[in-house]
Amino acid sequence: MPLNNPAPNFALLTAYDLRDFSAEQIFTRSGGAAVSMPTFTTGQGVYEDALFFLNGRSSDTQISAAGQMNTVKTFGASWAVTIDENDRVKISSNVDFEITKLGSNDALGIGSATINATQVGSDYVVTAPLDWTRGSINLGDVSYKLDEVGGSNTFNFPALNVHIQDVTVFIRDQATVSDADVFGLDSLEKLDQTAQTNDAISWFINDDGFVVCSYLTSTGHISWTNTTIRDLLGFSGNETPTTYATVYSLLTSTFKASGVLIPSRPLQNHHLRVSNLSQSRRKIGGGYVSNYIGTYTTSALQFDLDALLDISDDYRHFTDRWLPLCSSGERVNLYQSWGDSRRALVSAEVLGAQAAFDTLFTSESNGLYGRVRGSLITSDFDLSYPGRLRRRVPVAMEIEHL
Secondary structure, eight states: OOOHHHSOOOOOOOOOOOGTTOOEEEETTSSSOOEOOOOOOOOOOOSSHHHHHHHHHBBBTTTTHHHHHHOOSSSOOOOOEOOOOTTEEEEEEESSSEEEEEESTTTTTTOOOOEEEEETTEEEEEEEOOOOOOOOEEEOOOOOOEEEEOOOOOOOOOOOEESSHHHHHHHHHHTTOTTTOOSOOOOOOHHHHHHHHHHHHEEEEOOSSSSHHHGGGGGOOOOEEEEHHHHHOOOOOOOOOOOETEEEEEEEEEETTEEOOSSSSSSSSEEEEEEEEEEEEETTTTEEEEEEEEEEEEEEEEEEEEESSSSSOHHHHHIIIIIIGGTTTOOEEEEETTTOEEEEEEGGGGOTOOSSSSSSSEEEGGTSSSEEEEEEEEOOOOOOOOOOOOEEEEEEEEEEEE
């Protein structure tokens, strides 16, 4: 089901222009190989935002939901995991089965009761009755048991306990997904996995705006080579990884990533402004002739920027690590409900084969949730405190939709 949160936290992520770092080494691992940037061709190297640079909004086959099921399965020829038109997780196989939640985090929304599959054509399908969890997830807290109906076979999944960006990223297999969120640029996660020949590595932005790497400890800890990219992602080079689930490590940046702003409060105001551009002339006899140019929609935002005495001091992060990456006219993505990285879709665009919900789009509340792709058109920000305390600062910003 949709998020059903009238005031979700939001995020503003700028584009990442990394064209100057073509083929440059980023870091090495103590137990593995060096990781380098892709070799960009002319015009390549600008990532949609930090999230897309880190994981490309998709998962390696061996980490993805269906990929993990197909790796550890003990019955069924093939398994699939999708999001259906009602925004529920759907699991299907060619063999009858039932599913039971075992883990502490019911990320897929299965619930506490065992669910029997329903036959739909030649497939057997379980549709989760509850909402799937929004936000980054530790797969070590997620576990489901699949039992064969009419047989004795059983298996548990997931088996790889890395962290993931969100459930939609967990479902999207980078080897098969081919929609509009595929931009043809290798993510840091893919580059790292390829260099180490190990799939149990993930990179993501946590719910506070810090960059995190989750990996099997045996692949080795990171030693940064390129300090510019290190600094961009918020790492100091002095971080110490923490161990979890015995054999996994988690490395979290000291500072929030440049170009990533996730305020602690929801938007105070968000409305649309529409500019209808044309060239028109009055006729001598009355009336007009007009040459229509285009209609341009802008999101007008008002929000509170956390400052020194608030939950998180983002005042100088905004001035020094966000705005320099996003001058007027530069690309920016508005995640209207952080924790769900899908694009926003208005209800009138649910046409033909386009469902109201899938792994690319959410049409909740007629486009008020999900990611809006746009360009910043505000150039000046007066960050004055409304009172004597340096707690938070009201910010007004306008983003023109692509």
